[in-house]
Amino acid sequence: MVSKMGFYDWVREKFKFQAFMLMVTGIALGIAYLLRAGSKSSIYRYSSLPKKCVCPKCGYTVVNPNKHCREILCPKCKIPLRRVY
Helix, strand or coil: CCCCCCHHHHHHHHHHHHHHHHHHHHHHHHHHHHHHHHCCCCCCCCCCCCCEEECCCCCCEEECCCCCHHHCECCCCCCECEECC
C-alpha cells in the first residue's frame, strides 16, 4: 500500500531518525569516555623507571635515568629514547 506522505513529511521523518541516532551515538561515546576516564591507567607501559635507555637511531645510551625513557631526548638526534631490557 502506497502512503500519501509528501516530500516535506518524508524529510522530517528522516531528520528525526538521524537526530535520534546521533543522540544514541553521543550517549554511547559519553559512557565509554567516562568509563575509560575512571580507570587509573598510566601513559607509560612500565610503572618502574628503566635501567637503561638507548636512542634507536644513533645508539646513544643513558644508564639509570631518573625519568622514563620517552621523556629524555637524544642530544644528537632530538628524538625520544627507548627502554632497553
